[in-house]
Amino acid sequence: MRLLQQEEISPLLADHPEWTGGAEHLSRVFTAADFPAAITVVDKVAVIAEEMNHHPDIDIRWKTLRFRLSTHSAGGVTELDLELARRIETLLASESG
Template sequence: MSRNRLTEDEITTALADLPDWHREGGAIVRTAETAGFMTAIRVVDTVAVAAEELDHHPDIDIRWRTLRFALSTHSAGGLTGLDTTLAARIDEILRSTA
């Protein structure tokens, strides 16, 4: 996974493989509902471990059982392969806690 900015075509292709994500400006965003607050916190804990492994950290908003993730590579000034890689990992984590 690269820290180089993705082209518009690469972003479109990546989002086709990440149907729960959408673009908001220079970020990709996903909202997810969990079973409850403690499940949401467990998801955030697991995402934190994955983010540390990639050295790439999402913006996460927690509202009771609703989580909102926003990914962007600020150092690159836009979206990179790190964002799409972490988005796919977040999807896996959410599926495993469903």
């Protein structure tokens, strides 16, 4: 899997300003309505991750979720991370109402 350069990552960050990061990793914080809603989001992201066979790091603190994406085997951000970020963003948009 090829590592992406910052200029290849920048369009995603411009289109989805809630995402931050660069060539090493991408991250996004999402605050759910409550703890059960946060767990529901994690469950839905787990389904997406399994479909892609690409798994994010997820930190859960009460109703706040922090997603961190990188392709560990490649040592940074690849196209898989961009696609996973897009899919997570679509899910979060639907969860936000």
